[in-house]
Amino acid sequence: MHDGRDIDGELARIRAEIDSADGELIDLLARRRELVARVADIKRCNGLPVYVPEREAAMLSARADEAEARGVPSGLVQDILRRIMRESYREEGQSGFRRAAPTSRPVVLIGGAGGMGCLFARYFEASGYPVRVLDRDDWSQATDLLDNVGLVLVGVPIVDTQKVIEALRGRLPDDAILADITSVKAAPLAGMLEVHDGPVVGLHPMFGHGVPSLAKQVVVHCPGRDAEGCRWLLDQLRIWGASLVTVDPSNHDRLMGAIQAQRHFATFVYGMHLMGEETDLDEILSLSSPIYRLELGMVGRLFAQEPDLYADIIYGSPEGRELARSYHRLFGELLEAYENDDRTVFMDGFARVKAWLGPLAETFLTESDALLDQARDRIDMPTDHGADATGRHGDA
Amino acid sequence: MHDGRDIDGELARIRAEIDSADGELIDLLARRRELVARVADIKRCNGLPVYVPEREAAMLSARADEAEARGVPSGLVQDILRRIMRESYREEGQSGFRRAAPTSRPVVLIGGAGGMGCLFARYFEASGYPVRVLDRDDWSQATDLLDNVGLVLVGVPIVDTQKVIEALRGRLPDDAILADITSVKAAPLAGMLEVHDGPVVGLHPMFGHGVPSLAKQVVVHCPGRDAEGCRWLLDQLRIWGASLVTVDPSNHDRLMGAIQAQRHFATFVYGMHLMGEETDLDEILSLSSPIYRLELGMVGRLFAQEPDLYADIIYGSPEGRELARSYHRLFGELLEAYENDDRTVFMDGFARVKAWLGPLAETFLTESDALLDQARDRIDMPTDHGADATGRHGDA
Numbered sequence: 001m002h003d004g005r006d007i008d009g010e011l012a013r014i015r016a017e018i019d020s021a022d023g024e025l026i027d028l029l030a031r032r033r034e035l036v037a038r039v040a041d042i043k044r045c046n047g048l049p050v051y052v053p054e055r056e057a058a059m060l061s062a063r064a065d066e067a068e069a070r071g072v073p074s075g076l077v078q079d080i081l082r083r084i085m086r087e088s089y090r091e092e093g094q095s096g097f098r099r100a101a102p103t104s105r106p107v108v109l110i111g112g113a114g115g116m117g118c119l120f121a122r123y124f125e126a127s128g129y130p131v132r133v134l135d136r137d138d139w140s141q142a143t144d145l146l147d148n149v150g151l152v153l154v155g156v157p158i159v160d161t162q163k164v165i166e167a168l169r170g171r172l173p174d175d176a177i178l179a180d181i182t183s184v185k186a187a188p189l190a191g192m193l194e195v196h197d198g199p200v201v202g203l204h205p206m207f208g209h210g211v212p213s214l215a216k217q218v219v220v221h222c223p224g225r226d227a228e229g230c231r232w233l234l235d236q237l238r239i240w241g242a243s244l245v246t247v248d249p250s251n252h253d254r255l256m257g258a259i260q261a262q263r264h265f266a267t268f269v270y271g272m273h274l275m276g277e278e279t280d281l282d283e284i285l286s287l288s289s290p291i292y293r294l295e296l297g298m299v300g301r302l303f304a305q306e307p308d309l310y311a312d313i314i315y316g317s318p319e320g321r322e323l324a325r326s327y328h329r330l331f332g333e334l335l336e337a338y339e340n341d342d343r344t345v346f347m348d349g350f351a352r353v354k355a356w357l358g359p360l361a362e363t364f365l366t367e368s369d370a371l372l373d374q375a376r377d378r379i380d381m382p383t384d385h386g387a388d389a390t391g392r393h394g395d396a
Numbered sequence: 397m398h399d400g401r402d403i404d405g406e407l408a409r410i411r412a413e414i415d416s417a418d419g420e421l422i423d424l425l426a427r428r429r430e431l432v433a434r435v436a437d438i439k440r441c442n443g444l445p446v447y448v449p450e451r452e453a454a455m456l457s458a459r460a461d462e463a464e465a466r467g468v469p470s471g472l473v474q475d476i477l478r479r480i481m482r483e484s485y486r487e488e489g490q491s492g493f494r495r496a497a498p499t500s501r502p503v504v505l506i507g508g509a510g511g512m513g514c515l516f517a518r519y520f521e522a523s524g525y526p527v528r529v530l531d532r533d534d535w536s537q538a539t540d541l542l543d544n545v546g547l548v549l550v551g552v553p554i555v556d557t558q559k560v561i562e563a564l565r566g567r568l569p570d571d572a573i574l575a576d577i578t579s580v581k582a583a584p585l586a587g588m589l590e591v592h593d594g595p596v597v598g599l600h601p602m603f604g605h606g607v608p609s610l611a612k613q614v615v616v617h618c619p620g621r622d623a624e625g626c627r628w629l630l631d632q633l634r635i636w637g638a639s640l641v642t643v644d645p646s647n648h649d650r651l652m653g654a655i656q657a658q659r660h661f662a663t664f665v666y667g668m669h670l671m672g673e674e675t676d677l678d679e680i681l682s683l684s685s686p687i688y689r690l691e692l693g694m695v696g697r698l699f700a701q702e703p704d705l706y707a708d709i710i711y712g713s714p715e716g717r718e719l720a721r722s723y724h725r726l727f728g729e730l731l732e733a734y735e736n737d738d739r740t741v742f743m744d745g746f747a748r749v750k751a752w753l754g755p756l757a758e759t760f761l762t763e764s765d766a767l768l769d770q771a772r773d774r775i776d777m778p779t780d781h782g783a784d785a786t787g788r789h790g791d792a
Contacts, residue, residue, distance in 0.1 A: 007442055014434050015451075021428045022459050026473060028424065030466045032417045038410050046403055055411075063418050072425045076483045080425075080476050081418065082773040087472045206685040210765055216772050220683060245682055256683055263691065265734060268742065269727045271749040276726065277719070281756060286641055287616060287652055289602035291694070294767065295659065298691065300760025303753055307746040311739050321734055323673070328731055330672065331665045331724050338661060338717055343707050346664065350703040353667040357699055360677060364696025369606055371690065374770045376612050377478040 032084065033091070040092040047098030050089055051215040051241035089215030089241055099128040100235035105150030105176075106130040110164055115209030116181060117155050123214065123240055139167065146171050151233060154180035154188070158312040161188050169195040177233050178224075181205055183313060184257050185222045185249035193224055200224030201233065202249060204256070205242075215241030220256070222249040254319055261320020262327060264310050267302050274299070290375045291368075428480065429487070436488040443494030446485055446637035447611040485611030485637055495524040496631035501546030501572075502526040506560055511605030512577060513551050519610065519636055535563065542567050547629060550576035550584070554708040557584050565591035573629055574620075577601055579709060580653050581618045581645035589620055596620030597629065598645060600652070601638075611637030616652070618645040650715055657716020658723060660706050663698050670695070686771045687764075 043050065060081060064074035107124045109117050112133030124131045134145045146152065152172055156164050161182050172178055178196040180188045181203050189202040202222035211217060219237055221244045223230070234244060288296065302310065314320060337345035354361055439446065456477060460470035503520045505513050508529030520527045530541050542548065548568055552560050557578050568574055574592040576584045577599050585598040598618035607613060615633055617640045619626070630640060684692065698706065710716060733741035750757055 007438060011435065011438055014431055014438075018428060018431045018435075019455070019458070021424055021431065022455075022477065023462060025421070025424055025476070026459065026463050026466050026468055028417055028421055029463075029468045029473065029476075032414060033468065035410055035414045035417065039407065039414070042403060042407055042410075059415070059418075062415070063422065066419060067422050067425075070422050070426045072422055072429065073483060076479065077422060077425065079479050079773075080421070083472065083475050083479070083770075086769065086773050087469060206683070211772075212769055218683075218685065247683065251679075252683070255679065259680070259688065263688070265730075266727075268746065268749075269723070269730050271753075272730065272745050273719075273723050273726050275749050275752045277722070281753070283651065284655070287602070287614075287643065287648070289614065292655065292659070294690075294764070295694065297760040297764040297767070298687070300753055300757045301764045303746065303750045304757035304761035307743050307750075310746070311742050314734065314742065315737060315739055323669075324731055324734060326673070327665070327669050328724070328727050330669050331662075331727065334661075334665050334668065335720055335724050338710065338720060341711060343711055346707050346710065347703050349668050350664065350699065350706070353664075353671050354699045354703075356671045357667075357677070357696055361696045361700035364693040365700035368690070368693035368697045371693070371767060371771055373482065373608055374479075375767055376607075377475075377482050 029084070033088075036088045036091065037095065040088075040095050043092065044096050044098055047100065047239060049239050049241060050092045050097070050213075051243075056085065086212060086215075090213040092213075092215075092241075094126070097123070097127040097236075097239050100239055101129070101150055101232040103150065104128055104130065105148055106132050107151045107153065108132045108134050108145055108149045110134045110152065110154045110168075111156035111160075114155065116205065119209045119211075120153060120155070120181070127236060127239070142167070142171065148173065149176050151177045151179065154178075154182070154192075156182075157308060158182055158184060158316045162191055165191040165195055172196050172198065174198045175229060177201060177230055179203055179230075179233060183260065184316060185220070185252045189222055189224050189249050199226035199229030201230040203237075204252065213241060217242050219244050220252060221246050222252060253317075257313070257317040258319035258323050261314045261317035262323035264302065265314050265320065265324050266327070267299055268310070268314070271299050271303055290372045294372070294375055425480070429484075432484045432487065433491065436484075436491050439488065440492055440494055443496065443635060445634050446488045446493075446609075447639075452481065482608060482611075486609040488609075488611075488637075490522070493519070493523040493632075493635050496635055497525070497546055497628040499546065500524055500526065501544055502528050503547045503549065504528045504530050504541055504545045506530045506548065506550045507552035510551065512601065515605045515607075516549060516551070516577070523632060523635070538563070538567065544569065545572050547573045547575065550574075550578070550588075552578075553704060554578055554580060554712045558587055561587040561591055568592050568594065570594045571625060573597060573626055575599055575626075575629060579656065580712060581616070581643075581648045585618055585620050585645050595622040595625030597626040599633075600648065609637060613638050615640050616648060617642050618648060649713070653709070653713040654715035654719045657710045657713035658719040660698065661710050661716065661720050662723070663695055664706070664710070667695050667699055686768045690768070690771055 040050075042048070060078050063077050063081060067074045067077040107129045109121055109124075109131065111117050112121050112131075112135060117133065121131045121133065129150075132145050132149075134142060138145060146168075149172065152168065154161065154164055154168075161180065165180075165188060168178065175198055176196075177199045178192045179201045180192060182188045183204055185202045185204060189200070192200045192202070201224050204220040204222075206218040206220060214237070219242045221234065223246065237244060284296070285293070334345065334349070357364075436446075438444070456474050459473050459477060463470045463473040503525045505517055505520075505527065507513050508517050508527075508531060513529065517527045517529065525546075528541050528545075530538060534541060542564075545568065548564065550557065550560055550564075557576065561576070561584060564574065571594055572592075573595045574588045575597045576588060578584045579600055581598045581600060585596070588596045588598070597620050600616040600618075602614040602616060610633070615638045617630065619642065633640060680692070681689070730741065730745070753760075
């Protein structure tokens with residue numbers, strides 16, 4: 001053992017070395033950014049996609065092997081590289097993209113003033129398209145705004161979608177794409193096919209407008225008419241890094257609409273219930289494990305956003321209503337067993353769901369463990385100043 | 397624009413430079429690990445805690461400033477450093493800890509064969525305590541096992557806790573600590589105070605046995621008797637990096653027990669409902685946004701674990717039953733408004749919960765956004781091989 005002074009001096013010396021290593025890390029990141037910017041330039045000029053799963057996987061795997069050989073945990077290196085790449089994707093987006101359309105005819109965003117509208121406006125502009133916004137108050141100038149467009153993208157609240165699509169009847173050039181980004185698909189797609197004879201496609205971006213970039217984001221895609229005529233739009237999404245998943249519109253609505261509606265409704269009820277129980281939020285947070293904090297986070301994020309959006313999703317889905325009803329019924333049945341202290345209902349049900357999930361249960365556990373570790377990295381821990389292990393608090 | 401060969405060559409050259417920078421990153425990490433190991437040695441010899449919030453915060457802040465000055469996003473550098481530090485905490489744990497107890501009398505873990513028991517056995521052993529496990533079949537040797545112990549830690553299923561505590565009556569040395577790690581606190585604490593006249597303390601670790609280390613983990617702490625006699629155990633937890641939160645046991649049970657019970661019950665119902673709807677899991681996963689996947693993950697992880705543990709938590713809490721009942725009632729009331737297409741109930745409730753959450757709603761949104769970004773870094777994205785933006789697939 002050293003005396004107190006020695007320890008402090010020795011710790012300070014090593015920590016200075018650690019800080020200097022971290023300074024080198026920052027230099028390295030700065031240098032890497034320049035290299036990535038050059039790759040981005042080449043990709044942009046040649047219209048190559050931002051996100052290339054194969055390159056990313058091969059690179060991660062090679063570095064993992066090198067790390068193990070150097071005695072550094074491969075998981076650590078892969079997590080760091082993934083985080084660096086996220087930043088790269090975001091930056092590649094800022095430096096612009098190749099335009100996939102054969103000509104640079106304008107893109108008209110209907111509802112372009114909303115969050116998603118702004119996001120798409122930024123991406124289209126960064127790819128060399130003239131972007132026009134047609135918002136609630138702009139319909140008197142619609143003829144001018146729609147003149148010679150190459151794409152009209154409808155992104156208005158669900159309740160307004162049909163009205164807006166109807167207002168477009170016969171106003172688009174024959175070869176322009178009519179597309180929407182509504183979170184339901186069957187009705188808007190049918191409406192668009194009705195009012196426009198040219199290329200039609202339905203899209204559902206599976207993300208909010210706050211994402212750092214479109215890389216690795218999923219866009220659901222429902223073909224409408226003239227796949228060849230719609231091709232450049234889908235190509236453009238891929239160039240931006242998005243993954244496209246093709247689905248049948250009524251399948252989409254049944255699954256997605258219902259799930260989203262029921263999920264958001266349950267979250268809403270959860271928030272109402274928390275409030276109704278006069279929960280002391282500070283007390284709960286001081287006691288909460290990362291997993292519970294994550295759950296509270298999922299509730300809180302709903303209420304931080306716009307109620308109209310959620311009301312549209314919830315009230316717009318008859319299937320969601322049916323799901324909420326059957327969930328409530330099942331909850332009541334299982335609650336009865338709970339009230340009667342009947343554990344067998346729980347144990348039997350548990351075993352059946354476990355069997356049904358199969359290997360996915362384990363996958364979910366591993367995946368959420370990794371995320372909870374990350375949550376713990378970030379979240380400030382409660383501190384208990386009642387006692388101190390060493391008497392050296394603040395002297396770290 | 398270059399021709400195809402030029403582009404490939406140029407990309408390959410820059411990518412080789414990126415790979416080499418990443419190789420330097422690995423070297424840097426290896427060097428940093430050696431420095432951290434030296435800090436860990438000093439900490440261990442002097443009993444300094446692994447996790448020092450002030451040092452961590454000061455270090456992150458200084459590096460963030462440096463990063464901004466070098467044009468590197470501070471968020472990127474902080475995320476990377478947090479990830480590196482998590483690994484450091486884990487490793488510091490492997491190299492051992494100072495023993496906080498004045499003497500090295502044995503620690504007896506009752507239920508030591510379970511996951512939590514193994515975790516604590518490892519930590520006590522790494523801190524120089526002889527560790528003895530007293531499991532279901534070892535009670536015939538209890539007198540030997542309990543001879544001269546410094547601490548008995550009860551970590552058995554809730555239903556067995558009282559029985560086990562009763563079996564300890566009068567068998568511990570007067571100055572030994574009797575403690576438990578059960579997830580309810582009032583009854584075990586009362587039981588322990590009844591059977592043992594010496595130091596008593598109730599603990600509730602707010603984490604599972606799969607955590608990478610105890611650093612930043614929360615342990616709820618309910619004082620029982622003789623705070624001074626219990627002090628070394630709490631010191632030991634802090635040396636391991638844990639944060640202690642002191643609470644009143646009945647308060648703890650009301651809040652935590654109830655919340656956990658209701659939450660696990662709702663998750664159980666959710667899983668049963670998913671299965672009952674004959675959901676096509678593959679289809680759902682291919683369509684799911686990161687946030688929904690995260691929610692499925694929270695459901696899946698329940699069913700990947702032991703049903704008994706959850707049955708104990710759920711059925712062991714009368715308050716949880718009451719919460720589940722009131723949640724079900726409220727769900728029914730709000731469902732009625734949903735069925736009647738009454739949006740005002742939703743909009744009013746939404747506004748009230750939002751007001752009640754106050755600035756926390758925004759905090760939750762930001763926090764969960766960051767986590768969802770991390771989820772997206774990790775989760776394999778669906779790929780749609782129907783078309784390809786560039787015809788250059790696999791040539792990345």
